[in-house]
Amino acid sequence: MLSSTSVAGHSRTSRAGLAPSSTQRCCSRPFTTRRVRLTPRAAAASNKQLPAEADVVVVGAGLTGLNAAAVLRKRGLAPVILEAGDAVGGRTRTDVVDGFLLDRGFQIFLTGYPEARETLDFEALQLQPFYAGARVWYNGQFHTVADPLRHFVDGLLSLTNPIGSVVDKVNVGLFRLKTLIGPLDAIFEKPETTILERLRAEGFSEAIIDRFFRPFLGGIFFNTQLTTSSRLFEFVMRMLATGQNCLPAAGIGAMAQQLQARLPADSIYTDVRVQQVLSAAGGSPARVQLADGSSITASKGVVVAVEGPEAARLLGGALDAAPSKREAGVGTCNLYFKAPQPPSPDNVLYLNGTGSGLVNNCCFPSTVAPSYAPAGQTLVSVSTIGTQPDLSEQQLIDAVKQELSAWFGQQQVSTWSHLRTYRIPFAQPNQNPPTNFSRPVALGAGLYVAGDHRDSATFDAALKSGRRAAEALLQEQGGAAAAAAGSRAVVQASA
Numbered sequence: 001m002l003s004s005t006s007v008a009g010h011s012r013t014s015r016a017g018l019a020p021s022s023t024q025r026c027c028s029r030p031f032t033t034r035r036v037r038l039t040p041r042a043a044a045a046s047n048k049q050l051p052a053e054a055d056v057v058v059v060g061a062g063l064t065g066l067n068a069a070a071v072l073r074k075r076g077l078a079p080v081i082l083e084a085g086d087a088v089g090g091r092t093r094t095d096v097v098d099g100f101l102l103d104r105g106f107q108i109f110l111t112g113y114p115e116a117r118e119t120l121d122f123e124a125l126q127l128q129p130f131y132a133g134a135r136v137w138y139n140g141q142f143h144t145v146a147d148p149l150r151h152f153v154d155g156l157l158s159l160t161n162p163i164g165s166v167v168d169k170v171n172v173g174l175f176r177l178k179t180l181i182g183p184l185d186a187i188f189e190k191p192e193t194t195i196l197e198r199l200r201a202e203g204f205s206e207a208i209i210d211r212f213f214r215p216f217l218g219g220i221f222f223n224t225q226l227t228t229s230s231r232l233f234e235f236v237m238r239m240l241a242t243g244q245n246c247l248p249a250a251g252i253g254a255m256a257q258q259l260q261a262r263l264p265a266d267s268i269y270t271d272v273r274v275q276q277v278l279s280a281a282g283g284s285p286a287r288v289q290l291a292d293g294s295s296i297t298a299s300k301g302v303v304v305a306v307e308g309p310e311a312a313r314l315l316g317g318a319l320d321a322a323p324s325k326r327e328a329g330v331g332t333c334n335l336y337f338k339a340p341q342p343p344s345p346d347n348v349l350y351l352n353g354t355g356s357g358l359v360n361n362c363c364f365p366s367t368v369a370p371s372y373a374p375a376g377q378t379l380v381s382v383s384t385i386g387t388q389p390d391l392s393e394q395q396l397i398d399a400v401k402q403e404l405s406a407w408f409g410q411q412q413v414s415t416w417s418h419l420r421t422y423r424i425p426f427a428q429p430n431q432n433p434p435t436n437f438s439r440p441v442a443l444g445a446g447l448y449v450a451g452d453h454r455d456s457a458t459f460d461a462a463l464k465s466g467r468r469a470a471e472a473l474l475q476e477q478g479g480a481a482a483a484a485a486g487s488r489a490v491v492q493a494s495a
């Protein structure tokens with residue numbers, strides 16, 4: 001029987017860069033890794049009496065809602081957060097199963113993220129980097145694709161492998177440098193096309209597109225058709241050029257735990273699903289309605305920080321003037337196995353460059369962050385694009401193991417035992433062109449909306465979106481306070 005719980009991160013006040021050594025090699029585990037303390041997650045106020053009123057109600061305790069609440073709190077307000085799930089974190093939660101850390105879907109933290117740098121305590125996250133590159137399964141063997149600026153020798157050696165031409169490899173380096181030109185925000189204003197069209201326009205061959213970019217970018221955006229916006233491609237390439245791709249030592253859920261620690265435990269209510277959000281009208285403030293018919297009024301406003309489709313449901317007509325994209329989102333399936341040892345100790349991401357099969361990417365998180373597995377054991381993470389609804393869980397496990405037996409050998413894979421499968425139908429909203437990655441967050445009449453459907457679908461944009469909504473509310477409150485002070489002055493002067 002598997003034992004499962006959630007993981008708490010660590011909150012510290014100091015800000016610093018990456019904890020681990022910056023030396024990275026593909027062929028060994030070179031990092032200095034500090035011991036990770038796993039504690040029971042900080043209690044949220046699920047069993048407390050809900051208040052009838054608050055100054056602000058935040059709906060949703062993902063990164064967006066937590067950051068919105070943290071910003072509001074820092075500026076003197078006392079937001080109450082209502083979360084439908086049994087813990088904070090939303091899509092960025094980590095479960096502990098038999099001592100293994102299972103992120104709810106394979107996710108990678110990029111240290112280049114600008115908003116995260118401003119918001120999170122990187123040192124406390126104990127970020128453990130992946131090898132800067134990937135190992136691509138193609139034509140019956142693995143081929144390394146390395147970032148030449150980080151792994152010069154590997155980069156040189158990989159020039160002649162079949163994952164694209166020499167020109168392609170040089171082009172990757174040049175494109176990487178090109179993305180560094182100009183202000184970061186300008187990327188989201190540029191004319192856009194799809195990633196596929198952009199790659200072709202940049203002169204990349206179909207070979208490198210199919211064997212590397214499809215599984216690599218397709219894995220990031222859950223879209224191997226590469227119809228995602230070229231703006232996101234440029235953003236991610238810039239993030240990869242300016243930082244490292246990492247796992248937090250305590251799991252991806254550590255980000256949310258860190259934000260949660262900045263808020264009073266009795267301000268977060270879990271297992272509370274909001275049914276409807278009502279705007280301010282006729283002198284009554286905005287309010288949220290719960291399943292039991294009760295409601296909570298929010299004198300200064302309601303911030304709706306839930307997934308796009310749910311935001312549209314809760315806000316109804318209030319979103320009509322500035323709707324998020326309505327097309328269906330993208331999904332994934334993430335299977336975890338435990339193994340006695342990894343096929344190699346390398347902290348590298350494995351990609352499927354064959355263009356066929358179920359598996360898109362695979363890695364051994366405990367070779368990146370040893371805390372992901374109990375001592376002497378290995379965690380295996382396997383991701384597919386889409387949720388594979390036609391396969392039963394056992395069929396999926398069998399198919400994935402069979403496919404990876406070709407990659408790592410039957411003897412190795414036969415020792416893996418299944419831990420858990422996460423099917424995630426809505427991992428990210430649709431991000432195909434046309435996009436608007438800075439949709440308005442203030443809807444009027446005391447309503448605000450935030451989330452990865454207003455900005456883009458990254459941890460960074462979720463944090464930014466939460467801050468934007470909080471700042472919009474604070475600004476309107478400041479304006480209202482100034483107006484009230486002005487009208488008081490007029491009354492006093494005329495008295």
Ligand SMILES: Cc1cc2nc3c(=O)[nH]c(=O)nc-3n(C[C@H](O)[C@H](O)[C@H](O)COP(=O)(O)OP(=O)(O)OC[C@H]3O[C@@H](n4cnc5c(N)ncnc54)[C@H](O)[C@@H]3O)c2cc1C
Nearest residue numbers: 060062063064084090091105107108274427452457458459
């Ligand atoms: C598998 C996967 C892989 C990803 N990989 C990456 C990656 O590598 N890098 C990256 O930067 N980003 C990645 N992302 C995207 C990133 O995780 C999300 O964009 C981000 O976490 C969204 O945060 P959010 O707070 O806006 O939404 P959510 O995390 O979805 O939070 C919304 C919260 O609202 C709650 N809620 C919903 N309805 C209600 C209601 N009616 N009442 C009360 N509460 C409600 C939900 O329970 C949830 O907790 C990935 C996402 C997934 C799923």
